[in-house]
Amino acid sequence: MKNDLQKLFAPPACETAAADYIENYLKNKAETTRDAMGSVTVHIGGSGKKLLLSAHIDEPALMITHIDENGFLRFAAAGQLNPIELINSKVVFSDKICGAVFCNAEKNVSEIKISDLFIDINAHSRDEAEKLVSEGDMAVIGGRSLSRLCCSILLELIDEIKASNYDLYFAFTVQKEVGFRGIMPVINSVMPDIFIALDTVKADDIPCGKSEIKLKGGAVIAVKDGRSVLSPSLVSDFRETAFKNSVSVQYASFNEQQTEAPTAQCAAGGSKAAAICVPVRYLNTANETISEKDIYAAKTLIKHFITEA
Amino acid sequence: MELIEKLLNINSVSGFEKSANSELKNIVGDILGNVNEDACGNLTGIIPCGKNNAPTVMLTAHYDIIGLISKGIHENGFVSFAPTGGIDSRLLPGAEVVIHGKTKDFYGIIGLRPPHILTAEEMKKTESIEKLLIDTGVNNDELEKEVPFGSPISFRNTVRYFGGCVSASGLDNKLGCYAVLSAAKRLKNMPLNSNICVALTVSEDTGRSGGKTAAYNINPDMALVIDATFAKTPECEGRTENEIGGGPVICKGPSLNRFYTDKLIKTAGSLNLPFQIEVEGGDNGTDAFVIETVKSGVPCALVSFPLKYMHSPVETASFEDTEKLITLITEFSANFERRDFLHYVKKTD
Known part of the structure; x- marks a missing residue:
């Protein structure tokens, strides 16, 4: 291999x-x-x-669609991704910027969608996040x-x-x-x-x-x-x-x-x-x-x- | 303003564009000086730059519109129908339509039983499209003769202007065609490094076969697709909708070429044009998605105008956005340079 x-x-x-x-x-x-x-x-x-x-x-990758005012990233799936399997995954952007996927929706597991998830890259405002990533950037799961x-x-x-x-x-x-x-x-x-x-x-x-x-x-x-x-x-x-x-x-x-x-x-x-x-x-x-x-x-x-x- | 109204009044129900071809062909011919129609009905015209080995940019918008198709004639001049393209059946009751018969058009309306005689349950429901009928007021003999099974039906178009906006049925994507043709008018009088091929394509709303076949015939070095995208309205809760008046919308996504998308953004920046970014994770829902995989691959970029109430009879878009869109695509096309992709392979014919 x-x-x-x-x-x-x-x-x-x-x-x-x-x-x-x-x-x-x-x-x-x-x-x-x-x-x-x-x-x-x-x-x-x-x-x-x-x-x-x-x-x-x-x-498969996660593509940023929106950065909110608190620096959290919303994303779309580029590829077949299961939202439940994504929760708590580490994700990596092109220039080694890391984040993790979380879910805060009060829903049954089977009802969770990609739109209920967000990526935290430890940025605390939109400005801070935009210094690291921009809309359209992609992240992959785990880096491998x-x-x-x-x-x-x-x-x-x-x-x-x-x-x-x-x-x-x-x-x-x-x-x-x-x-x-x-x-x-x-x-x-x-x-x-x-x-x-x-x-x-x-x-x-x-x-x-x-x-x-x-x-x-x-x-x-x-x-x-x-x-x-x-x-x-x-x-x-x-x-x-x-x-x-x-x-x-x-x-x-x-x-x-x-x-x-x-x-x-x-x-x-x-x-x-x-x-x-x-x-x-x-x-x-x-x-x-x-x-x-x-x-x-x-x-x-x-x-x-x-x-x- | 004249051109946009002319385009909007052309009846080109998706799949039945043939009837529109002669009119649209004249418009394209007048602007470009040449026009070609392929087997599918795509209309193309070329602005040559006169240089040897110059690359070709395909500037494209689809000219088909969503509509209806007749399925049967019922007693007293009623006609049943099915959708062609993404029709929202909630918006059909109250609509005025035109049935395009063999030799003449019939005016019709889609009505419903009045609310007074409905039960509370019935009031809550939307009538399904199979149950709706067009009332023509014409006797059945004439309908039987003139309206065979599968005749195209379009929405009766009223063009309205208000608040710097235009509202009509079919702005998706006649306004795109308008932008492409307006850009072509400007490009004709500019020094160019690349040949510009304008392509107005068919059947985008019913399977996207037009863009694919047009790109196959043209075999361009790059395709710039112009289409409509969703604009924010007060009831929208979505995070990603675009603003009317915010400028043209450049799309980013895995199915679009990154280099040319960035080039569009840089071009807008250098012109000080306001623009918006939207992201599509998979299929971007336009011809750009199918053109990219034609032949040995055609790099695509997608730029759209924000449109309110898409696929309704009252689609609404702003002139300011359209003007900025035209400036952007003109400037991008005029300064196009072929990028030698790493190990760029000569395309097979």
Whole structure:
């Protein structure tokens, strides 16, 4: 795991630090391009069909909408954030200014909304707060996010793959958290035949949890994502690859779109799309928990797929 | 004042803009000297700067308006309908509408049973849009012939001026079109470093397909989107609404390009123009959100005018704000320089 990558500051639309890291890492290894939105694409090459693998480099953020007269900040969520999980979280702005999220509403827990929360950055008036931050500034949770976990996997794959049956492209995309946006221009430029999204997904195998996805249950193969059924032939290819190489996998069907696969499926001229996910407990909180076993499973599954299928 | 009234009187119900095209095309053609209509109905015109390899700025506003669409004809000249765009059905009773038939228009009103004969319970409720009917007073034979299923219906427009403000239906976003065209008039007589492409787009209120397709055809280096945003009224308790008279509203958000947004703020600062900032955490609800992901990505900035009572027949905006908005977008476009984004890739055609 490339830990430095997880510590970078990269809220949606401010991913420059993460994109720079990736370009720097790939310097002398492969040629990279960055598009107008900021996504980094790498063409590895090879013969065969065009295969694009993608992982996003942004992370959910809190965006200041209003600074009140006592120096407290109100915010909107840029990304999928659960207001209850945000309470009492430490948040960090771009220039290391820290704050914490609190809630003072007299409400039932289930009724608490983002608009009931505020950030305290230890400023005691609007003037004092405006010296540190301004409206539109973004903060990330805890200063460390596993959102870029899958970028690390892709970087390792780039290092390890020597030959494949495909014309290989890798993309490190921006603005996934605000509506799977960064992937669209990448698809328009690369126009792949096959697209594989690599992403993190919530493992809800906790008391009163709702999902079937388990931490340490192996790589997650998505069969359906939101309203899109992902390519059944790719799903069965992955199933076979996993079986042949004894990679532990689990299957999932998402009611809400979780990955870039549905977006890529119908962008430009269309592509066969699949999504492989790594389960994360307490996703998008300061206490994200992962298992090395799942990361290894996801990586080996994709590696075998690229080199064998 | 003439231009704004002309624009407001053009009937361009979202999805049915074709009927407005010839009129609007003439207006755009007169101002820019050239005009092009694409397959969707977007109208574009170019102000060339005459320099080689110059970047292109897309200056855009949507010209469709919210309206209604006919669903059926009932006895005695009543017409049922559905919304096109974000209609607030609470504001429909009492509205005057125009049904656009095959060869002629029909005047109609939306009425309700009087309060005297309603129960206390009924008084508290808003009638749902399915139950409302348009009373045309026209005999059914004529309606059957002239108003087929799916005919566009617009609000009868009365333009009023008061307190430095203009009030009418469809200011969202005819006032944006007015600002773009007024800026174009000024830009035509200015020395430019970039080509300015004016795009008046369709279907923003019903799925935002116009802005996306216009940007695809133009493939600009940057898009500046002009639209309406919420203005504060006395009953508003929201913290983030903007003030009428406070100047144009520059939007910040993750779906907008930070560099060009900052450039707008700096431009306003250098002109000593009052302006306001609003923040949208996710979708900013305008064409800017869909234009950004067109082709290999189009950096977008969004600047709006504060509008009271949005999506009602009495939308209200201030001339002072509009004037400042025009100055801001003119100055921004005139001084546009392409920023070489790090590893800026040549766009694919």
